[in-house]
Amino acid sequence: MDEANITLRVEARMVGKKRPLDAPWQVMLSPDLLSPDEDSRQVLRLRDLIAALVRSEVQTFQSRQQERRVLHILSAQEIDEAVLMGKISMGGDDERAPVAVDEDEAVRVALQGFTDGIYLVFIDGKPYRELDAPVQVHQKSSLLFIRLVALVGG
Template sequence: MVLIITRALGRRAPLLDDWSVDLPPDDGRGEEGGGLTLRELIARVVRAEVAAFRQRQRRDSLLRVLSPSEIDDAAARGRVLPGGRPASPEVDEESAVAVALSGFEDGLYLVVIDGTEQRDLDAQVFVRPDSRLTFLRLTFLAGA
């Protein structure tokens, strides 16, 4: 599993909670986790997130009975969701990958693997089980 971290310049709080994705299988290139291009790694992360989104959608479409303590906890957080929400439109996995790759090419975010910035989508990268993959969203100044 590779730890995924999301940050934005100028913000202390993370954009999302950290999460993990499975490592690519060993492809015989001699390194655990195998070598793959940055393009393939970003696509793998996006596809994993689309799958997780679909799973949350299915879960949230079911009506759940909440215990009094679950209601109190949710109310303290400011939102009680018993489920039963209609499903959102279907997410096209390939479009999501294309948007993510286009955002990287347009300089909207940086990718840092184990403290090293990655600049080339077609460069080979290696990830290990303890690797940290950081997506750093850049903030542009008005008029710049």
């Protein structure tokens, strides 16, 4: 992995569903995620990658919460697009208190979910089964999370 920030394409799917859970999204990774191994080489472990992604998603969630609290003036085009989506929102109407999310707890839950087999991780098509496995990512890497679902009655 080079010293520049790396942007990964991330996708989440669920076993048994044809469509992804969400549209693929981009996540930027900082080079400070690397940690030295026994031979002083820089290594990115799967657990560090998952933790970085979870922290990024928590920060994105918190930003969306803040954005909803701001009143926006919409253009005619934005109104027309919102009509097509079925909801016009100018923001500023979210009276609920922002949900506090503990990043460390979110990371712990995500890592435990991987350990418990709730989801699988593929990087550039290669499956990873161990949290401490070193991973190789580059600018064109794609990360796929596959959520596993127990069968009904079994």
